[in-house]
Amino acid sequence: MNTSGLNSVMQTAAALGEKSRASLNDFKAWVQLDSTNLSDGQQLAVKYFTVAVILFFAQILFGLLAATQFIYPSFLYEILDFNVNRMIHINAMIVWMLYGFIGCVYWFLEDESGTEIVGLKLGNIAFWYSRVRSLWWCWFTCWCKLVLARILAWFINEGREYIEAPRWADIGIVVVMLIFFITSWLPSVKVNGRVLPGF
Secondary structure, eight states, X not given: OOHHHHHHHHHHHHHHHHXXXXXXXXXXXXXXXXXXXXXXXXXXXXXXXXXXXXXXXXXXXHHHHHHHHHHSTTTTTTTSOHHHHHHHHHHHHHHHHHHHHHHHHHHHHXXXXXXXXXXXXXXXXXXXXXXXXXXXXXXXXXXXXXXXXTTSTXXXXXXXXXXXXXXXXXXXXXXXXXXXXXXXXXXXXXXXXXXXXXX
C-alpha cells in the first residue's frame, strides 16, 4: 500500500475537518444574534423569523415525505398517512410565509413610524398563543389520525378535504391576525397624537 497517498488523504481529511469546524463556529456566531442592539419590535420579529425558518424546513420535510408516499404508497403506510403529510406541508407553507411577513412588519415598524410599538406585550402574547396553538394542533392532528381516526376526524378538517385547518384553528388565526393589525396600526395613531387608553 502506498503510504504517501494515504498520508495525503489523511491531511486532506484533517484540513476539511478544520474547515468544517470553523464554518460551524461561524454559523453559531451568526445564529446568536446580539439582541442588545435591537429594538423591542425587532426582538419580537426575530422570534417570528425563527419560527418561520423552522416551519420552512418542516414544509420541505413533510413535502418530501408526501412525495415519497405518492410515488411509493406503501412507504410509512398506516404510520403517517399521505393526507397528514400533505396537510402539514400545506399549512406549514402558509404559516411560514405569514410569520415571515409579520416578522418583517415588526422589524421595520418602529424605524418607519418613528415611535415605539404600542401594545407590544399584546403582540408577544399573540406570538406565544399562536405557537402553543399550532404545536397542540399538530400533535392533536397526528394523534387523532393514528388513534381516533374515525371518531374525531371532524375535529381535524371537518370532513372537507382541501380545507386543512379546522374551525377552531381558523378562529385562533383570526384572533392572532387581529392582534397583529392592532399592534401595527396603533403606532400611526400615536404618531398623530391620539393614543388609545390602556395600551
